[in-house]
Amino acid sequence: xxxxxxxxxxxxxxxxxxxxxxxxxxxxxxxxxxxxxxxxxxxxxxxxxxxxxxxxxxxxxxxxxxxxxxxxxxxxxxxxxxxxxxxxxxxxxxxxxxxxxxxxxxxxxxxxxxxxxxxxxxxxxxxxxxxxxxxxxxxxxxxxxxxxxxxxxxxxxxxxxxxxxxxxxxxxxxxxxxxxxxxxxxxxxxxxxxxxxxxxxxxxxxxxxxxxxxxxxxxxxxxxxxxxxxxxxxxxxxxxxxxxxxxxxxxxxxxxxxxxxxxxxxxxxxxxxxxxxxxxxxxxxxxxxxxxxxxxxxxxxxxxxxxxxxxxxxxxxxxxxxxxxxxxxxxxxxxxxxxxxxxxxxxxxxxxxxxxxxxxxxxxx
Amino acid sequence: xxxxxxxxxxxxxxxxxxxxxxxxxxxxxxxxxxxxxxxxxxxxxxxxxxxxxxxxxxxxxxxxxxxxxxxxxxxxxxxxxxxxxxxxxxxxxxxxxxxxxxxxxxxxxxxxxxxxxxxxxxxxxxxxxxxxxxxxxxxxxxxxxxxxxxxxxxxxxxxxxxxxxxxxxxxxxxxxxxxxxxxxxxxxxxxxxxxxxxxxxxxxxxxxxxxxxxxxxxxxxxxxxxxxxxxxxxxxxxxxxxxxxxxxxxxxxxxxxxxxxxxxxxxxxxxxxxxxxxxxxxxxxxxxxxxxxxxxxxxxxxxxxxxxxxxxxxxxxxxxxxxxxxxxxxxxxxxxxxxxxxxxxxxxxxxxxxxxxxxxxxxxxxxxxxxxxxxxxxx
Numbered sequence: 144x145x146x147x148x149x150x151x152x153x154x155x156x157x158x159x160x161x162x163x164x165x166x167x168x169x170x171x172x173x174x175x176x177x178x179x180x181x182x183x184x185x186x187x188x189x190x191x192x193x194x195x196x197x198x199x200x201x202x203x204x205x206x207x208x209x210x211x212x213x214x215x216x217x218x219x220x221x222x223x224x225x226x227x228x229x230x231x232x233x234x235x236x237x238x239x240x241x242x243x244x245x246x247x248x249x250x251x252x253x254x255x256x257x258x259x260x261x262x263x264x265x266x267x268x269x270x271x272x273x274x275x276x277x278x279x280x281x282x283x284x285x286x287x288x289x290x291x292x293x294x295x296x297x298x299x300x301x302x303x304x305x306x307x308x309x310x311x312x313x314x315x316x317x318x319x320x321x322x323x324x325x326x327x328x329x330x331x332x333x334x335x336x337x338x339x340x341x342x343x344x345x346x347x348x349x350x351x352x353x354x355x356x357x358x359x360x361x362x363x364x365x366x367x368x369x370x371x372x373x374x375x376x377x378x379x380x381x382x383x384x385x386x387x388x389x390x391x392x393x394x395x396x397x398x399x400x401x402x403x404x405x406x407x408x409x410x411x412x413x414x415x416x417x418x419x420x421x422x423x424x425x426x427x428x429x430x431x432x433x434x435x436x437x438x439x440x441x442x443x444x445x446x447x448x449x450x451x452x453x454x455x456x457x458x459x460x461x462x463x464x465x466x467x468x469x470x471x472x473x474x475x476x477x478x479x480x481x482x483x484x485x486x487x488x489x490x491x492x493x494x495x496x497x498x499x500x501x502x503x504x505x506x507x508x
Numbered sequence: 509x510x511x512x513x514x515x516x517x518x519x520x521x522x523x524x525x526x527x528x529x530x531x532x533x534x535x536x537x538x539x540x541x542x543x544x545x546x547x548x549x550x551x552x553x554x555x556x557x558x559x560x561x562x563x564x565x566x567x568x569x570x571x572x573x574x575x576x577x578x579x580x581x582x583x584x585x586x587x588x589x590x591x592x593x594x595x596x597x598x599x600x601x602x603x604x605x606x607x608x609x610x611x612x613x614x615x616x617x618x619x620x621x622x623x624x625x626x627x628x629x630x631x632x633x634x635x636x637x638x639x640x641x642x643x644x645x646x647x648x649x650x651x652x653x654x655x656x657x658x659x660x661x662x663x664x665x666x667x668x669x670x671x672x673x674x675x676x677x678x679x680x681x682x683x684x685x686x687x688x689x690x691x692x693x694x695x696x697x698x699x700x701x702x703x704x705x706x707x708x709x710x711x712x713x714x715x716x717x718x719x720x721x722x723x724x725x726x727x728x729x730x731x732x733x734x735x736x737x738x739x740x741x742x743x744x745x746x747x748x749x750x751x752x753x754x755x756x757x758x759x760x761x762x763x764x765x766x767x768x769x770x771x772x773x774x775x776x777x778x779x780x781x782x783x784x785x786x787x788x789x790x791x792x793x794x795x796x797x798x799x800x801x802x803x804x805x806x807x808x809x810x811x812x813x814x815x816x817x818x819x820x821x822x823x824x825x826x827x828x829x830x831x832x833x834x835x836x837x838x839x840x841x842x843x844x845x846x847x848x849x850x851x852x853x854x855x856x857x858x859x860x861x862x863x864x865x866x867x868x869x870x871x872x873x874x875x876x877x878x879x880x881x882x883x884x885x886x887x
Contacts (some may be wrong), residue, residue: 146816154629262749265612268770269759305764318760321670322743326674329743376668465673469746472673475680 171199175232175240177210177295180280181257182246184216190249190257191216192223193281196231197239205471206332208291211286220260237266242298243317246279250351250358255324262321268473269318272302275333275351275358283336288344300345302334310368310380311348327481328467330354330372335361352461360459362452367450372398374418374464381423382499384444385439393441393501404470411482412466412493414449419500430504438499446495453493462488512643512707512718513560515650516789517700517723521730522657523786524697525754526602526609526779528845530734532693534747536680537739540687545694545731552698553724560717563704567713571705571859572800573807578866585646585801587862592797594855597848599790599827603627604841606783607833609752613776624833628826634788636818636827639706639809642792646785647802653781660775661701661733663761670740674709678739689846690855697734698727699856709809750837767782767867789841795821809886857882 180193191214198209213230228235243261245254261267262346273343276283300306302314313334323331335349348364350371352395362370376398383392400416422430429437456463470476470484524530551782566574571591575584607623664670671723698748701723704711739747741760752755758775768774798821799805836844 146819150819184838265616268772269756270762270770288543303762311576313709316669316760318741319755322746323682324675325745326743327745327747329671446844455567468671468673468677475677477680 150382168234171478172233173236174211174231175199175294176235176237177239178242178244178284178298179237179240179245180244180276181220181249181259182276182279182281183249183252184273186216189216189218190220190223190278191246191281192220192227193284194235195284195295196235198503199258204293205292206289208296210287212281214281216424220257225344230380235342237264238268240267240271242272242274242295242302243267244274244276244280244283245333246281246474247277247358248279248403250275250333250353253357254353255356258321258324261317261374267317269316269321269496271317272299273315273317273320273333274302274336274347274387277335283338286338286342286345291463298336298345301345310377312494313350313367313371313375319365323463324355326465326468328462328469328471328484329465330461330463332463334367352456352459352463354461359461360456366452368457370463373400373414373420373449373452376400380421382418382432382441382445383424384441385424386429389426390424391422391426391429391437391441393420393499395420396502402464402466402469404466404473406474410470410491412453412491414453414495416445416449416495416499417498417500419502421502422504425504428508430501434501438501441499441501444498445499447495449497450493450496453495457488457493458492460489466491510719512647512710513701513704513717514704514719514722515646516655516707517556518726519650519701519782519785519789520656520700521697521727522654523602523782524607524693524730524734526786527696527849528605528842529600529693529696529849530738531751531753531842532846533690533735533851534738534753536687536690537747538684540684541690541694541735542679542682543684544686544688544690545735546682548691548694548698549728549731549810551691552695554857555695556698556701556723557720559701559856559860559863560704560720562860562867563708564711564715564717565867566716567632567711568707568709570707570709570796570800570807571863572797572805573709574610574628574863574866576805576817578870580679581803585812586799588801590855592794594848594852595790595794595797596825596828597786598852599631599794599825600832601633601841601845602657602783602786602790603631603829604833604836605845606779608767608838608841609755610754610780613755613772621830621833624829627646627787628874631787631791631829632819632822632826634784635791636814636822637792637793638811638814639679639709639796643707643710645709645788649781649785653778655776656774657782660758660761660778661737663759663771664737664741667741667758667761670737671743672740673742675736676743678736689850691881692849693846694731695853695856696849697731699852700727702792702856702859703789704857706796709807755851764840791822791825794825822874826836 174196176194177197181328182191184191193212193214199212200209213227213238215223215226217226261436291297301312315333320331323329331353333351334347335351337346340348348367350362350367352360368380372380378396379397381392381394383390395418398418403413405411466486471480476478575587607627610623611618611620629828738753738757741757755772759770759772761771763771795818799817
């Protein structure tokens with residue numbers, strides 16, 4: 144018995160001697176960073192870091208969410224964040240930082256350093272959303288949409304599948320972007336975030352492609368959707384074709400694709416895609432009897448659109464689809480095959496084989 | 509009681525993350541890890557099968573008892589001490605790695621020794637129980653956390669963000685010559701059978717361990733998952749950059765409609781239970797090895813209250829853990845981990861050879877005594 148008591152006292156003593164104060168700070172002594180923007184500074188080789196901080200409030204109503212935007216310029220991001228601590232009264236906490244934006248000018252010069260900072264920080268979630276802000280991140284983060292119920296949630300809800308699911312909006316996570324920045328045969332993409340014309344909401348309908356260093360190509364909304372369909376299999380999208388003076392709009396509900404790359408002198412990328420959906424807009428009694436014709440029409444239209452897009456992306460010298468990686472995977476290739484592919488990619492030709500099935504015509508004929 | 513045996517196989521397969529096994533394999537992913545894994549699957553399966561069969565030939569005896577009974581005293585003590593060092597180090601390495609991970613991801617301002625203290629106290633208490641209690645605690649802990657760990661793993665496997673092309677590119681490196689350290693690391697995942705070194709005491713005569721094909725199946729699954737999933741999430745090149753490889757991989761997943769947004773926190777919580785379980789088992793085994801060094805030691809897998817020696821030995825282990833954490837840092841820890849994995853693989857082979865030799869000798873002895881008896885009956 145005495146032995147046990149001694150042990151207990153010993154343990155309690157050591158426990159209390161280590162408790163010298165908690166490392167944790169209370170929640171009301173913390174500023175939660177909900178979004179972060181990184182721009183190029185006004186001087187060369189500087190960064191302008193903008194943080195959007197959530198101010199907690201008991202009122203949860205649209206437009207009532209309060210945020211504070213702080214910005215600082217410094218030669219490195221780490222220094223800028225440390226300086227920003229001097230501009231606020233509470234401890235900064237990046238644990239809830241769910242959106243990270245890069246300014247367009249920064250993208251044009253290269254983003255290797257910001258990426259290193261982001262990967263090194265333990266409290267930056269690898270599932271934070273990434274985006275490119277146009278014209279710059281500061282202007283986007285300053286925007287205060289009326290629809291926000293929680294600080295910053297208008298921006299979160301645009302991505303992923305929590306809020307709106309638009310086929311023009313591409314979602315990119317930090318971990319995916321980081322792997323694309325270093326992967327052989329696969330390049331990164333970022334959704335472009337702009338202010339809407341009425342300055343009251345965001346507009347995220349374009350996509351930017353970058354090679355390992357910097358920005359190379361920006362796509363128009365229509366092309367961005369095509370990329371979303373083909374590369375990301377985004378299912379809530381549509382295909383539209385003109386038809387005898389009106390338009391046929393097919394809403395997609397299921398997309399599958401696979402790629403086969405021939406191992407010839409000039410490689411041919413065969414892109415097989417199978418999509419099915421229902422008609423959302425079409426002339427009356429269109430499907431009666433001539434569904435195969437309509438499907439054919441959609442297929443040829445889709446094939447030519449996608450081939451054009453693939454050639455455009457190839458000519459910009461980027462590979463967001465990861466054809467290079469797929470080539471290596473298909474032939475279990477190594478550095479020799481990779482050298483060959485790098486040389487061959489600018490001349491590679493694409494063949495899209497689509498199979499588009501109209502499941503139904505909606506509620507009316 | 510085959511199910512208790514498989515609990516050990518399962519958690520050892522899962523704890524490999526804390527012992528740098530995936531990190532070591534990823535470092536060699538382009539020069540010999542994949543082929544080493546392929547060999548390790550075959551070797552690990554054979555070792556698991558042979559070792560369990562050999563242990564079943566000595567019913568009710570732990571490895572230490574077998575040495576004590578069938579070998580010269582000096583050699584038996586030396587082997588027991590060597591075994592205790594290997595087992596104790598396993599627990600220490602896991603505690604240290606886990607508390608470093610926790611400190612890194614939960615609160616870097618925290619005093620690192622505070623968490624170490626909490627973990628070692630739990631380790632002391634768990635390991636100093638009698639063998640039967642440890643085994644039961646094992647079952648409860650594993651049943652609590654295995655479903656959630658399995659959920660995270662399946663979530664990773666079926667994630668649309670998992671890049672199967674990267675996995676396929678890496679698996680193409682199976683044609684390289686295997687590297688020794690990757691082989692040692694990969695065989696660790698199959699090492700669950702080793703816990704029979706103590707728990708064999710609880711197996712009565714005539715026990716059969718059925719469904720032994722489960723071991724290679726589960727362990728191969730864990731081996732592939734812990735190697736290929738990080739590649740799928742961080743890419744063939746990016747995967748080499750991470751220190752806390754699996755924590756980062758868990759962080760690349762979302763529980764969209766769950767109450768915890770980042771899978772990371774759930775993952776770390778589950779690994780608390782798993783690490784404690786591992787520490788409890790390894791320290792208990794190491795303690796039993798040390799206790800077996802006393803002359804006239806008799807094994808008592810069920811006793812209450814536990815002898816004082818249990819407390820003192822495990823407290824000594826905790827002390828060594830603190831000394832280790834004072835001495836070590838990231839690089840030294842990795843170095844120790846790699847060498848520990850090599851040492852463990854070697855002791856594994858030696859144990860099998862010794863056990864095989866002892867088993868053959870036992871059979872011969874039995875035969876000769878039977879012949880002697882029949883001879884005396886004849887005369």
